[in-house]
Amino acid sequence: MVRVVIGCSVKAYLPKNGKVYSLKEMIGHGSGFFVNSNGYIVTNAHVTNLTPEECQQYLLQELAVKLKDDGEDFDTVKQQLKWIEAKPIYQVKLPNGESLPFQVLKSGAVFDQGKDVSIIKVDVRNAPVLKLADSSKVQVLDKVIAVGYPGLIERSNIFDKKSLLEATFTSGEISALKTLKDNIPVIQVSAPAAPGNSGGPVLNEVKLLA
Template identity: 80%
Template structure:
């Protein structure tokens, strides 16, 4: 994208993702393994609380290609189901509405076919066949498949509701939906009010973690937080506003939220220079709001946000019994919550220790 300045969208490319397996849901951490003071938990800072409120709202958006074709020369049917790429996103409404980048979701049948042909040509060559015969393929089925991976490891099918165009071609925003209720939501800020050197935090799923085999399964589904500042407020040639930030981001971060100091979203990570991930550009929250308005989607928090926030505040005040009730309610209303089990276990441990 934008080759004249060597810019690229931060979607993890198929070269990096084809061999990365889908991460299965991980089991809960046994209570005895939790490292926690059994009489009092260390108090969390304002930044810690924002991070805890954010984690369960940020998701991975994964794109697969499912292709099946017939080769008349040998009478064989070949099929391929592979990950083409992934980005990040976040819940913008409790009823399963998610925001990400258009360049994350805009995968065409032709792209799936092209990838299939390249893979099949390699396989035929390895088998001693003429790789040129792939031109004779008869297509049986070609379809992109969209999935959302929640931070607790669960995977849900997704559908695209409205998608713009990749950077340089239009507004690089996409709205997708999964069948879920009571999802924890991030609120949008008014991006017209941001200022140079405001502190920001980028949240998402950089592909570097997934490419390495040194991390455990839980680490693969836990979002990464990086901090920085607003470096500049710019406008693209097509009169679309973007925000430049110094918070590091990497391929895989595309579509991930960037937060202000109140934990509100000012924009989504979209593109940056090939040479460095030390500054990136965001499509703004106000541009995102245009897409939501068009679809009639209201960016509002639900009961989960309220009760989880209350639980964290009570926990931070040392009121563990009251906090436990809030966390248990969150668990009942939204079993997919990635962080609440940890606080339920820690609260239970501390309460039990104080009663002995």
């Protein structure tokens, strides 16, 4: 299990005062898991899909504050701003606390627009992997366990740093086997999941459900 963390880095130039404003912020996280010992990880597309334009939007408020500190009104000068850089920051947090940059190899779309799956890769060897099960053999009322990193732990200040590295396990059952409009099969589970769990695996007694 890993935490998949995303953020944004932007640089904007204001000709009026000749200043370059550099901003960087981590904006969210999801969960993921190794499916190959050479660093291949599966998570959700909505966790990793982030465009440069979205990065600009995420950091506009912080940029406005910096401009105000320099005596500039954002609404007045926003048309003059030259965006030098706007890019996502991709990091994987391992359970041992190590942080690694990742590359998005293949990504689908968000849940209501396509297959919400993303394949990412980090530079690591001999990673422990989860074995994929045969989802066609799943039956309603099978016992399952959902694993992930709920965002509440990250946002709260009552937990220690070790707690950020520990995944959360919740139990439930296969509650239904359904099909989306585009004929994609889905497995509905009753195991509780919170924001931040996105991309985490669902396990049966011995294997990961594909």
